[in-house]
Amino acid sequence: MTCWGSPVHASDAPTLLSVALLARPGPARDRLREALAHAGARVVLEDDPNTLDLQSLRDADPGAVLIALEPAIEDALERLDPVLGSPSLTLIFDEAELAARRDGWEAQRWARHLVAKLHGHQDVLPPGSEQDQQLQPEPGLPVTPAQLHADAPLEFHLREAEDAASDVPADGLYQVPAELSEPVSLEEALAALQPVDADPVASPIPPIPASTPPAAAAVSIGDHSRWSLVEEDAVVATSTSASGPALEPERFDTERLSLVELEPEAGPDGGCPGAVLVLAGIGGPDALRRLLAALPATLTTAVLVHMRLDGGRYGNLVKQMARVSALPVLLAEDAQAVAAGQAYILPDDIGIAVRQGGLHFIADPAGIQIEALPARHSGVVLLSGADAAQVDAVLALASAGAWVAGQVGEGCYDPTAASAVVVAGQDAGEPPQLAATIAERWGVDA
Structure with a gap:
């Protein structure tokens, strides 16, 4: 009952x-x-x-x-x-x-x-959990703001400040010197280069042996009174010697230079170099519906969705999400190339692999393996009900360069996994906000 x-x-x-x-x-x-x-x-x-x-x-x-x-x-x-x-x-x-x-x-x-x-609120606590608003005097000092935020994660605030640093106005005429030193005048600098008679008694510097040639003892820079500035575009004539004309400098052969693609952006059969993996569970259908409805049809990456369903009725989930998604929603199949601009629903026995620079679906009884995603070109979104056992693999992918985010706010019925990645310093937001970030990173203008 x-x-x-x-x-x-x-x-x-x-x-x-x-x-x-x-x-x-x-x-x-x-x-x-x-x-x-x-x-x-x-x-x-x-x-x-x-x-x-x-x-x-x-x-x-x-x-x-x-x-x-x-x-x-x-x-x-x-x-x-x-x-x-x-x-x-x-x-x-x-x-x-x-x-x-x-x-x-x-x-x-x-x-x-x-x-x-x-x-339209976020109060999901049971009755009786309300805080008593009547202030009662208590002994001791009040809690300081530093104590209130002792366990608050700061990593995502630091990353946000680093991203905004380039937009802060600055004086473009000032250039920070590579090395800082005490300023000296030109006369002092030239005097320091002139030979000085060493006194063996008064100076700790040992005298130069008599057998040392004078030229090796000191270096003279000549008369600097006739120095002048030379135009940058002035042409300097090649000097000649008595034995014949000067040798021409060796020309650098640029005709055979070419740009080499270090990493292919896609496989020959259209495989996408990366993808955004969406993990969900309890409460996931509504959150997934809001996420896909906010994604544009012009994404340059693929969206992979894995949400465990009782009975494995993934074909029904494809039809439900196709009604709201601007992206074509397909059921992932073995030996199928992952194409950009598509959303795929992953059954429990389908995994991914990288073949010739592109992602492909493969038959895998263990299902999707997060570490198989190329970190540089991929992202992971944890929605309500995502499996908490996958958090470590997701954070490992984030440390390798992948974008990771977790759902927060209204509609997140099971926030365990999503909150874990947010506390670890990853991005957070409601499904429409996460969709906006995906469109910003993988849109046509990104």
């Missing part, structure tokens, strides 16, 4: 969006109905997507739609897409099998996230 705790009263929360619940009859639909009741939502429609007609959904005019995903409603969602595809409509997806099994603490936790999503 699910215990929801104290219900949300209308007087305690702002006005909610009207919600339509689309799910087949069964335990999943019952649990989702309880979650909406706990959230205080106004359910304007509850129906089976297979029997619901498009006009009834349009007449209900919901502000949000909660959908229990399962293969049996795949065709129905395509039929209802003219309404579900509206940009003003908030779509919330949940796996029907997970919703049916969710009970106890897990059900309460998911309900709190649903409340936060519908109310």
Whole structure:
């Protein structure tokens, strides 16, 4: 039996969006109905997507739609897409099998996230965790700002400052000297080069032996009173000697010089040199939908998506994401070249390998191996529910030069893995913000 705790009263929360619940009859639909009741939502429609007609959904005019995903409603969602595809409509997806099994603490936790999503805030703590606002005197010194930020990560702030340093105004006339020394006058510098009679008694410098030739004892720079500046473009004539004309300088043969491509940008069969790998799990369908919807169709890299699904229904995920993505969404297959400007859904038995400078999909029972990505040309995004066991491999790829980011904010139901990379100093943001960074790094103008 699910215990929801104290219900949300209308007087305690702002006005909610009207919600339509689309799910087949069964335990999943019952649990989702309880979650909406706990959230205080106004359910304007509850129906089976297979029997619901498009006009009834349009007449209900919901502000949000909660959908229990399962293969049996795949065709129905395509039929209802003219309404579900509206940009003003908030779509919330949940796996029907997970919703049916969710009970106890897990059900309460998911309900709190649903409340936060519908109310538009980020308070997902259980009741009774509110801080006491009444100040009580306590002995001892107050906590200093330095103590409050003792464990705060600073690496990403330092990188941000380094990136902005080039935009800070500076005096272009001043050039920092390579070596700093005490200034001396020209006369002092010339006097230091003149020979000095060494006194064996008064000077610690040993005298020059008598057998040493005078020319080796001191170097004279001649009369500097007739020195002059020479124009930079002046032509100096080649001197000749008594024995004949001077030898011409050896000419450098530039006719055979050519540029050599140090690293191929793509394989001969179109393999992309790198890719952006997206890892997700619980809460991932909604986060992935928001990420792909914000990516432009002109990316110069590929997007690889790996999100474990019960039953391996990756074909359904391809169709769902193709409705919102400007990029073509395909199912990855063995021996297929990874092409730029494409989004691929990776099954559990598909991995990647580099062949002749380009990425290719291969059959691998272990699935995607993060270390197989070329770090210089790749990135990794950890969305809600990403596997925490992959964090070490992701950070190792980041240290090799890959761009890594984690999801934060509303809608991140399981932030364990994403928060780990953010605390380690990697980028952070909500899915649309991460999509903007990907477009900036791998767009046509990047």
